[in-house]
Amino acid sequence: MTDTKTIDGTAREIREAGPARRAIPRRTWVVGALAAPLAMGALGLSLAQGTSFQPTPVEPVAIQALAPSGATAIKGTVAEIFGNKFVVQDPTGRALVETGREGEDGNLVAKGEAVTVQGRFETGFLHAQVLTHGDGRKVVLGPAGGPPMGSLDWAKDRIGLGPTLDLPALTASVQAAGYSDVRVTGRGPRHFDVAAKDRDGREHQLHVGFDGQVREQPARDRPPV
Numbered sequence: 001m002t003d004t005k006t007i008d009g010t011a012r013e014i015r016e017a018g019p020a021r022r023a024i025p026r027r028t029w030v031v032g033a034l035a036a037p038l039a040m041g042a043l044g045l046s047l048a049q050g051t052s053f054q055p056t057p058v059e060p061v062a063i064q065a066l067a068p069s070g071a072t073a074i075k076g077t078v079a080e081i082f083g084n085k086f087v088v089q090d091p092t093g094r095a096l097v098e099t100g101r102e103g104e105d106g107n108l109v110a111k112g113e114a115v116t117v118q119g120r121f122e123t124g125f126l127h128a129q130v131l132t133h134g135d136g137r138k139v140v141l142g143p144a145g146g147p148p149m150g151s152l153d154w155a156k157d158r159i160g161l162g163p164t165l166d167l168p169a170l171t172a173s174v175q176a177a178g179y180s181d182v183r184v185t186g187r188g189p190r191h192f193d194v195a196a197k198d199r200d201g202r203e204h205q206l207h208v209g210f211d212g213q214v215r216e217q218p219a220r221d222r223p224p225v
Contacts, residue, residue: 054130054140055071055118055129055130055140055183055184055185055186056071056182056183056184056185057073057118057130058071058072058073058118058183059073060073060074060075060116061073061074062074062090062091062092062093063076063088063089063090063092063093063094063095064092064093065092066095066121066126067121067203068121068122068203069120069121069122069195069203070120070183070185070193070194070195070203070205071118071119071120071129071183071185071195072118072119072120072121072126073116073117073118073119073130074088074090074095074116074117074126075088075090075114075115075116075117076088076089076090076095076114076115077089077090077112077113077114077115078109078110078111078112078113078114078115079094079111080111081106081109081111082106083103083104083106084098084099084100084101084102084103084104084106085097085098085099085103086099086103086108086109088115088117088126095126096124096125096126097117097119097125097126097128098125098126098127098128099128099131099141100127100128100141100142102139102141102142103128103141108131108139109131109133113133113134114133114134115131115132115133115134116131116132117130117131117132118130118131118132119141120185128141129141129142129185143186148189151189153189153190163190163210165210167184167192169212170184170192170194170208170210170212171184173208173212173213173214174194174196174206174208174214177214178198178199179196179197179198179204179206179214180196180197180199181195181196181197182194182195182196183195183196185205188207190209190210191207191208191209191210192207192208192210193205193206193207193217194206194207194208204216204217205217
C-alpha cells in the first residue's frame, strides 16, 4: 500500500512496510537439494525390492465339505458372476466367492472358467485371498499387510532393512504351543495372522509375533465378515 505526503512543497510517495520475510539459510537449501534425489532413489529401491505378502497355499476341498475356516480353498468352474462376487461349482455343490474391491468391475473371472480360490470361509461366503486361473496365473486379493505405508518400519521393510522373517521357526512356535495344520493367512506390522487347529481339531485364528510369541487373535482384530 502507498500514500503521499507533502514535504517542503514536494509530493513524496511513502510505502508501508510489509511483514519481513524470513531468510532461509543457504544450508537448508543445500540439504533439501541433496535429500530430494536420495528420497526418490529410496522410493525406487523400495518399489524394486518390495513384494506383497502371499498366504500359505492350501489344498482345495470339495465344496460340500466347506466349513468355517481362516484358510481353505475350493476348485471348480465359474457358474455365475454378480459384480465382485461369483459362484464356483464342482461336482459336489456351489459356493459363493466374494472378492472385495479388486473384483468390483466383474472382470476378475469369466463364466465357464476353471479356477481355484483360497481364502476365509464364514457365514456362507468364501472371502477370496488368492485366485488362481486355469492357466496358472495367480491374483492376490486384499491388503498386502505389513507396517503402515509411510512409517519407518515400512521404509525399512521395503529396502531390505526390516526384520528377517523365519516362517519355519514361527510355524514351529505355533506347533510347540499345541496347534497343528498351521496356515499363515496375513501379515501385520510385527506379527503374522495364522489359522491353526487345536488338539481337538477346532479352528483358531492366532497372532504370532516375529519373536515367536503366540496368542489368540482378539475378535476385534479379525477381518470383517
